Amino acid sequence: MPDGVIEPKRGRKYDQVLDGARQVFMADGFEGASVDDIARAAGVSKATLYSYFPDKRMLFMEVAKNECCRQADEAIESIEMDAPVQQVLCDIAGQMIDFITSNFGQRIFRICVGESDRFPELGREFYESGPMMIRDQLVAYFDEAIARGELRIEDKMLAADQFHELCKADLFPRMVFNLSDEFTKAEKMRVVNGAVDMFMARYGT
Amino acid sequence: MPDGVIEPKRGRKYDQVLDGARQVFMADGFEGASVDDIARAAGVSKATLYSYFPDKRMLFMEVAKNECCRQADEAIESIEMDAPVQQVLCDIAGQMIDFITSNFGQRIFRICVGESDRFPELGREFYESGPMMIRDQLVAYFDEAIARGELRIEDKMLAADQFHELCKADLFPRMVFNLSDEFTKAEKMRVVNGAVDMFMARYGT
């Protein structure tokens, strides 16, 4: 079997381990998750797990990277970039809020923040595949809209970061400090519309 | 000694313990800090420490509560509420950014977020003495400014939360994910001005 492109990275149980790890990390956090639990959840022996991954951290990094990319791609697909600016911004805001308030978004954020001292690559990795990608996507979209005369922005990076932050108003603190872990459609709409209105008031033409 | 109002809560070494705990928690986080280290830093025996506080969590809560109140009071004092709106908003934004990017602000946030699953009172406590207080203060200020005809706001709570979030643009993600831990005056000014301009474009008269 010289190749076959989609052969599972190595060994049969690689994905199984990743799945188990995802479950346990999402349920218990990074420090909270024990490798024994992960092996049990994956239906795999600890020795096998350690034959795939050098240590707990690398295992976690792999889980996080995988899931982030998957979710980001999904979100980007689903947006119709040719609609009117207001509409596009609403869609983007909706996607961002859905991610931020999702179970995965919540957990990964919590872990990245909590562990990033003892585990600095993690924060950086997440920043680059999260906030930074969002900013780049937004700036690219702004460029188009500016060219069409629909927006006027001096500092596009700042505008992107501002929009991102506006989408977190109210919801994010409540979530992150464990006051709520789900939000109604109405609560989300309020924030989406608030963000878009504010953004257009400042940067609309 | 029937009373004397300012007698240290009980026992001579109470404050000493709190000081040591603050140092070690700020340096190592919550899980990262060992009670032995705290006792050593406080110059106190472990048994003494445990005679003041029932467990590590309660000790941490006390440290956090103390420090939050102290910092919040300081910040509120320092603002001249009768200046023009733009000026007041700039001052408030500056204060918020200074707190968020301060060593203490950073550490306490990291700990609250990281531990709030296994330790839910903590998140709530911090929310109430942090984001919620800020929102209330802002809303109170908005009321005055609206009465003077300087602002026009329908949803004041949302506006307060938006302003708060705007102050975190760029800086907050970079800090929280450990890409930077200090910021130049210029970086802060860019965000402050960006926040105020955006806010005034939306809610100014």
Next chain:
DNA sequence: CCGGAAGTGAACTGGTCAGTTTATAATTAT
């Protein structure tokens, strides 16, 4: 059907840590 690769389970190492206990010493109040 055989041989090597992949996987298993369970015990083990070496370490950390919260919280308790005990016998002893320093402070303080009366």
Next chain:
DNA sequence: ATAATTATAAACTGACCAGTTCACTTCCGG
């Protein structure tokens, strides 16, 4: 000065966990 309170040091309990090792089993390709 004496008795009660408060503090100390150090050892100890009981628990948890990452990562390793090893003797053994299962799986799969040639």
